[in-house]
Amino acid sequence: MAKTLHSRFDCTPGCSVEAAVSLISGKWKCVVLWYLLEEGTLRFNELRRRIENITQRMLTNQLRELEIDGLIHREVYAQVPPKVEYSLTQRGRELTPILMALKAWGDAHIDLFGKDGIAGKPYAVAADEGA
Amino acid sequence: MAKTLHSRFDCTPGCSVEAAVSLISGKWKCVVLWYLLEEGTLRFNELRRRIENITQRMLTNQLRELEIDGLIHREVYAQVPPKVEYSLTQRGRELTPILMALKAWGDAHIDLFGKDGIAGKPYAVAADEGA
DNA sequence: GCTACTAGTATCAAAAAGGATACCGCCATG
DNA sequence: CATGGCGGTATCCTTTTTGATACTAGTAGC
Numbered sequence: 001m002a003k004t005l006h007s008r009f010d011c012t013p014g015c016s017v018e019a020a021v022s023l024i025s026g027k028w029k030c031v032v033l034w035y036l037l038e039e040g041t042l043r044f045n046e047l048r049r050r051i052e053n054i055t056q057r058m059l060t061n062q063l064r065e066l067e068i069d070g071l072i073h074r075e076v077y078a079q080v081p082p083k084v085e086y087s088l089t090q091r092g093r094e095l096t097p098i099l100m101a102l103k104a105w106g107d108a109h110i111d112l113f114g115k116d117g118i119a120g121k122p123y124a125v126a127a128d129e130g131a
Numbered sequence: 132m133a134k135t136l137h138s139r140f141d142c143t144p145g146c147s148v149e150a151a152v153s154l155i156s157g158k159w160k161c162v163v164l165w166y167l168l169e170e171g172t173l174r175f176n177e178l179r180r181r182i183e184n185i186t187q188r189m190l191t192n193q194l195r196e197l198e199i200d201g202l203i204h205r206e207v208y209a210q211v212p213p214k215v216e217y218s219l220t221q222r223g224r225e226l227t228p229i230l231m232a233l234k235a236w237g238d239a240h241i242d243l244f245g246k247d248g249i250a251g252k253p254y255a256v257a258a259d260e261g262a
Numbered sequence: 263g264c265t266a267c268t269a270g271t272a273t274c275a276a277a278a279a280g281g282a283t284a285c286c287g288c289c290a291t292g
Numbered sequence: 293c294a295t296g297g298c299g300g301t302a303t304c305c306t307t308t309t310t311g312a313t314a315c316t317a318g319t320a321g322c
Contacts (some may be wrong), residue, residue, distance in 0.1 A: 014164070015162070015234075015237070016160055016233070016234050016236075016237025016238045016241055017161045017162075017165060017230055017233045017237055018162065018236035018237075019237045019241075019243070020233040020234070020235060020236045020240075021152075021155060021161055024152060025152065025156045026309090027309080027310070030146075030148045030149050030152055031146070031148075031149060034146070034148060038283070042268090043268090044268080044269055044270075045267085045269075048269095049253060051207040055310085055311060055312075055313095056269080056270070056271095057270090057271085057272095057310085057311075057312085057313095058228040058286060058309095058310070058311075059270095060269080060271085061309095063221070063312090069243065070240075070243060076269095079268090080268080080317085080318055080319060081267060081268035081269080081317095081318075081319065082268045082270080082317095082318090083268075083269085084268090084269060084270085086283050089241045091240060091243075094236060094239070094240075094320090095234045095236060097235070097236075098229065098233055098236055099148055101228045101232045102148045102152060102229055103146075103147050103148045103151070104144070104228070105147075105151045105152040105226060105228075106147025106148055106149075106150045107147045107227055108225070109151075109201075109222060109225075110147055110150075112200065112201060112222075112253040113147075113150050114149070127181065157279085158279080158280070175298080175299055175300075176297080176298070176299075179299095185302095186280085186281060186282075186283095187299080187300070188280085188281075188282085188283095188300090188301085188302095189279095189281075190300095191279065191299080191300060191301085192279095192280085207299095208318090210298095211287090211288055211289060211298085212288070212289060212290090212297065212298040212299080213288090213298050213299050213300080214298080214299085215298090215299060215300085251293090
């Protein structure tokens with residue numbers, strides 16, 4: 001299977017695959033992206049309540065990084081009490097195929113992740129069908 | 132755009148998207164996967180020479196993790212000098228759509244990553260087209 | 263007056279990831 | 293005899309990431 005697709009591959013260090021992965025590698029980023037994809041627009045505490053277990057610091061953190069990377073939009077309303085809404089940018093919405101592919105793969109191989117899921121590390125059960 | 136896809140989304144903490152991402156989040160993992168996808172089977176030092184800048188320790192490390200996750204196959208030949216061949220498992224090959232989607236996105240938004248690429252952090256240039 | 267809500271910060275500590283370097287046995291080559 | 297290729301380990305250290313906790317300002321409700 002190797003030789004055929006050879007042409008368009010060029011994963012030198014710093015390639016676009018690496019780059020794209022790095023944008024969604026934060027511990028909670030894909031969850032945030034997923035919720036925003038699902039619900040369109042959410043306020044800070046709405047996200048916080050949905051995600052559960054995430055600390056305020058981490059949520060702020062992940063949101064900031066996603067914003068810096070141009071994947072989400074942050075809308076601040078000059079009110080009191082404060083109101084801040086988060087939504088996907090166009091660029092963020094374009095991640096959809098990636099998220100879908102990830103989900104498809106994850107669902108197909110869900111057996112890898114024991115009952116404790118990815119959080120609890122031991123997703124072993126190596127598959128040696130060789131090459 | 133939100134309401135329509137609602138049905139098959141269920142990104143609770145530990146969802147399959149998170150899980151899948153975590154398997155390719157290592158610093159060199161997607162590069163390794165890419166090379167194996169491209170070339171089919173490679174020996175340890177062949178990978179090492181291709182990747183450049185990776186230390187022996189990190190390569191061993193990433194390969195071990197990929198093996199544990201069932202994405203690559205490690206074939207040891209009882210020779211001297213030693214010979215160890217790495218290749219993708221079926222499960223690993225099924226990552227292809229993900230890698231492709233990542234590459235497509237990365238290529239489309241390559242402008243995000245300044246001349247120093249992802250390695251040098253500052254991929255700013257936020258895009259505020261709102262939602 | 264006390265409480266809670268909003269969307270955060272600040273500070274500290276712990277854990278995980280990554281990097282540098284040196285070393286291993288064994289063989290072939292020079 | 294020294295060197296290099298092979299596929300790693302072992303050890304130590306630094307950086308990055310994540311987590312826990314406490315704090316902020318201004319308003320509303322009790």
